[in-house]
Amino acid sequence: MMGLLLLAVFIIVVFFIIFKQRNNLIPDENLYTTAELGTAPKLKSKVINCPRCDNGVSKNADECPFCKLELKPQISKTQAVVFCFVLLFVGIWVTRSPGDSQYYDQNASLDACENYIKPRLKNPSSADFDTANAKVLEPKPDFKTVFLTVHATNSFNAIVPTHYACFVRNVSGKWTVEEIQETAQ
Template identity: 30%
Template structure:
């Protein structure tokens, strides 16, 4: 007696994925875009409030620009080591002009290699100005080895 294979019962059809209602999709996209616009708006407002909202650069920007000008004067610019923001020796910035062109005086120190390869500390006083926070002008730079 030969056994006949039992026929397999038919498989149930896969459930249909839910159909997207175009109106619901449009509402979802509008909500997402509104959230993104809100986050961008808050970020811009925070940046403007940190510098008075008038486009005036902050003291930190002037300090970083002065670091670039100081590096250009060093024997070995790649070895320049400026104190971090939390260090006591971090650059001190004074605003010399609150109107355009904004002018800053930055006083700080940098460690770098001299011509003989020894690490030396130099003090600097840097005066910079800007009209648009994009283009900076070096007005004066005095450096002395300590």
């Protein structure tokens, strides 16, 4: 996540630098300044200073006639936008944690087990699932075995831990319980 944030900041800075440079070198379309009421508008200067040699150069010039510095960047706004988006998507792909989908699958398989077990308890509202100590094994792709403990009240109103082995399967992107067994531990 931190890598993604740094990448986004980097892209924004590069994008800003490209357009700041471009805006400093390309002339404004409006060649006239606003004048006071009753006076004629004044023509804006069509000359800029070269960033390298500081000589006066036409705003429309492609290069400085004195030092040959190229004044107009070769990259267009569209190219810069496309470049930044490509860089952003590549960065997201590279900085993506390889365990992201695995983490999601583990949580989804745990949720499927909880949703299956809870309504079958004597007192479902008292259920406290110990997901922090749950173990999720993946013997095959799209199949998981979840071992988890549930603390819930029994018929005598005593809180009792019960250990379960829950066998879940991914069917069209949804984890469903195929079988559940109480275990000794």
